[in-house]
Structures are given as C-alpha cells and as structure tokens.
Amino acid sequence: MYALIDCNNFYASCERVFNPALNGKPVVVLSNNDGCVIARSNEAKVCGIPMGAPAFEYKQVFEQNNIYVFSANFTLYADLSNRVMTIISEYSPEHEIYSIDECFLKLTGLFEDLTTYGLKLRNQVLKSTGIPVSVGIAPTKSLAKVANRIAKKFTEKTGGCYVIDTEEKRIKALKWTKVDDVWGIGRRNAQKLKSIDVNTAYDFCQLNKSWVLKNMTIVGERLQDDLNGKPTLDMEPLEPRQSIATTRTFETDYHTFEELRERIVTFTVSCAEKLRHQHSLCNTLTVFVESNRFKEDEDQYTNQAVINLPYPTSSSIELAEFALQGLRSVFKKGIGYKRAGVILMNFVSENEYQQSLFYKRNEKQAHLMETIDKINSKLGQQKVRLASQDQKIHKMRQERLSPNYTTNLNDIIEIKAE
DNA sequence: TCTGGGGTCCTAGGACCC
C-alpha cells in the first residue's frame, strides 16, 4: 500500500501557524511581486478566488470579504516543510518527498489498522508543526492521490484520512472523481476525453488500452494501469536536479543592457550556488529575455541563447561570464523587458566528469567558491557577491510579508505575559 | 500601474550513420 500525505492549503496554513488569529478567517498568499494568488484557505476559496488570480483584479474582493493577504514567504514555507517531512519520514522506511507539501510513503509489513495509522500520523504532524494534512492510502500511488482528495473533501466524516482497500471502494472513488481531477490528466487530455464522453476517472479506466496509448502516449497507459489497481508508478529515489533555473518577472520594464546585466549575473550566481550545493558541474547555460506580453501595443520580443560550455563548471565567476556572453547576443535595443532568466542543465558530478584536453578546471576558483558559500551560509545570503551583481538586494514588491518566525532570530515570536 | 516560479518526462522530426 501507498500513503500520500498532502498539507492542506499549505502556504495559507503556514501563515496561520504563528498567527492563530487567522484561524477560521479567509487567507490568500501571493506570488513574487505580489502578482497572482498561489494559495487560498478554504474560506478564501468560498469567496470565489481562483488559483492564479491576478491580485490587482481581485483587490476589491479581498477588501469586501476581509481577506488576509500575504506576500509569499518561501523561507518560512521551506522551513515548515522540512519539519513536516521529518515527521512523516519516520512513519515508513521508504518515503518520497514529491513537492514542498506532499510526501508518499510505501507501507509494507504494517500490522496496524491503516486508518488508525493515518490518523495517528495526521495528528502528530498537526500537534508538532501546526500544519493540517490529509492522508490517502491505497494500493497504488494514483489511487492514494484519489483517496487523499476524498480525505480532504470530507474531513469531518473521515477525520482527514481515507483508505481505499477494497474493490468496491476503488470503483466508488473512481466514479466520484472527475476526469479533470485525476493526477496526470491535465487540461489538454481532459478536454480530449470529455469530447468522447469520458467524464470520470472510472470512465477513463474503462477505455480501450490502444486508444489510450495512441492518444495519451505511454504516460496515459501507465496511469490507467495504476488507477486499475496495478502498481505501475513506483517510489522514485531522490536524485540531484537535472536542471536549475532562476527566472523573475521585474517590477517595472527594463530598457537598458546594464539593468538586465546585473539581474542576469545575480540569477546566475543563485543557480550556481544551488549547483554547487548538489555537487554538480554544468555543461549548458541558457539565458532568456522577454518583453511585456501584457502591453499589446508595444513591440514584442523574446529570445534565448543556449551556450554549450567548453568545460563543465560550477564557478559563479565563469558562469556569469558565459551568461553575459549570452545576454549580449539576445539583447535588442528599444524593447521593454519584463522577464528574464537563467537555466543551467546537462550536469555531471563534481567527482567524475570528462576532462577536456584544452581546458582545465580552475581549482583556485573552486576553492574560492567553497569559501564564499561558507561565509554566506554563516553570515547571510549575498554577504559576499560579485561586483557585477546588483549592488542592492533587489527589491521586489512584497507589501504583506510575514516575519521569518523560524529562521531569523530577530523575527522570533514574542509571548507577552499578563 | 499591476498578470509567478521551478521542475520532469515524452515524442516527433531532423541530422546523421552505414
């Protein structure tokens, strides 16, 4: 059996942990730049705020419904996520952290009643972290997803844990699940399926196998098997990332090369730090720039430069030089740039990689990077940085940022005695 | 005025080989 543990409205729940006055109140969390809604408490969902809603369009709705609005505080969310995952991972020798707020467990050799087990897990996470989670348990991963949905939807009835352990329950659950809500069936395929009158997960499972293979590739075929109770999607081991990206939408449009340059260098350094953290070197670097697609009356332009590096590296200095080379080749005057980014890919391990006949890895720089990483991890991000980076830590709009309760001593919660 | 960010996997088609 597999269990899927999913945090309820995770970011909104994180904001509530140290601010219990928010319990029972509608809460939304906004993306970077306070752009879009990326998390909603149940109360906010009831107010009709969709996922991804542009904040400025919903300003009135926020006010009319007394909604508590927060800028995304990813430092806080990442820290609370780690706490939740630590607890969950103690419940089984095999766990897979699927996203910041979801974790699969493989359950083998359990003697305990599964519902009891799930409820115990749920209660411990809630008690230890303040984060409410839902637990779904079933014979396959995709069915555990379905079970989780039921647990979340009918929290009062289920107590937040639902188990699919009989064929009757499986059929009933699949008939209840709309085809658009199936894990792995996105907008495109849902549309296609509905056009042939396939409306529920159950209908999808009844479909002819060759139709599924032809129209939804092997991905669809695997999903169908998995939903039919034949475990096809297994636990995936934790691997280093295959690509690392830093991309941003700017607060205003940039028109000059210099403005873009310092941002691109900072993006590159941020990617390089993550690259070194997983002990990889990269072989390919992509730089892209985009104009403001919402200003339809202005000239639109997007371009990217893909640079195949002459030797694999993780040095911020070297990568920044390549990134600037890329930026120079895509930069065009007279455009208002609204978004840009850097993507690293084609990684090799720091310890085993093909050396070049003509270039040698700069060992001095590798040591320098190690030292900079150590200083920054001790004294705070970007304390040591390249001169070509932003001179200021770049200000994005974050008007409603909550304190870093758990990661900054100055933000630690105060408890006042009467 | 304002509209996010970071990932993975699969396939078709091009370029190449003999």
Place this chain on the structure above:
DNA sequence: TCTGGGGTCCTAGGACCC
C-alpha cells in the same frame, strides 16, 4: 510512373506536476 532500409542521437516543444 517509378526514387531503399535500418539504425542512433539530439533537440524543441508539448504536456504535465506543484
């Protein structure tokens, strides 16, 4: 009129996830 056959590797773009 007619234009082979069988491979591999790479990449861009699509579809999906959170």
